[in-house]
Amino acid sequence: MLGFSPKLPVNEKERRWVDEGFARLEAMLGRNRLLEAKVVIPDAKHFPDAFDRSEASVEKLVHRVCEYMHIDRTRIKLEIFPDEAEELRENSLWSIQTNRPAGIYFGHESVMDEDGKAVIALKSSVLKDPIVLVATIAHELGHLILIGDGHLDRSTADHEPMTDLLTVFLGLGIFSANSAARFNHHDHGGGWHSWSMRRLGYLTQGVYGYALAKFAAERGEIKPEWTQHLSTNVRVYFKRSTAWLAKNAK
Structure with a gap:
């Protein structure tokens, strides 16, 4: 009986990059970081903490993500900076934002905080979407692990x-994958509506699905x-990738 070969949501170059990336991270951090994540x-x-966009609630969120990624919270200083262009973007009838940093990691000596801590700065607009x-927090903390260490x-x-x-490797991949493409609806009143799509990060939904x-x-x-928490597209890509990996297991 003829069967259909599962089709990956990534090309061969992307697949090899993910495979090699896992091997690189395992060599850097040890396989147990993956297995025990x-x-x-x-x-x-x-x-469990209530989130109201206040600095205190963001701090609690950062503390928990640090805990999940096995990072000492005292190593970093958190800053929140305004997003001056947010209002302009929301007034556009349709906008696509690609690879714009939602956070910034300052870890080299020239921009270290005076007490020697690495600084992680978050755009205020990111506080509107907890996912x-x-x-964003996981990504910036990832810089601390990979570059800072x-x-x-x-x-x-x-x-x-x-x-x-790395966020996938350490168990935070659901958030990163679901943030790769976020659709938002804006009601401007008077019957006027707009939609925007925000692309966050450096990997596509397909790459996240395979990863x-x-x-x-x-x-x-x-x-x-945990796959039930993935967005529809990522979950589809995950299932296709899982089928391919099962069929092509060494």
Whole structure:
């Protein structure tokens, strides 16, 4: 009986990059960081604190993400800076924002805080979306692990995509994947409506789908329950990738 070969949501170059990226991260951090990573999902169990966009609530969120990523919170200083262009973007009838940084990591000596801490700055507009906020925090903390701890140099060509892949490796991939493309509806009154799509990060939904499938396969997870928290597109890409990995397992 003829069967159909599962089709990956990534091309061969992207697939190899993810596979090699997992191997690189394993060499840097150890395989146990992958196997023992806590899969963090957007629920009250993992984030029990009320979130009201205040600096105090953001601080609690940062503290929890630090805990999940095994980072000492005292190593960083948190800053929130205004997004001057937010109002202009929301008034556009249709906008696509690509790879615009929602956060900034300052970890080299010239911009270290006076007490020697690395500074992580977050755009105020990111506070409107807790999923994107967690993804941004995880990404910036990833810089602290990879660059701050000397595993990668800023001159490494793919250090930004590798930082996104690290969030998958350490169990925060649901947030990063679901933030890769976020659709928003804006009601301007008087019958006028607009829609915007925000693309966050450096990896596509397809790459995240494959990376999450790789993450599950490496951990021996079959039909993990956490996939129900993935956005529709990412979940489809995950299933296709899982089928491909099962058929092409070495």
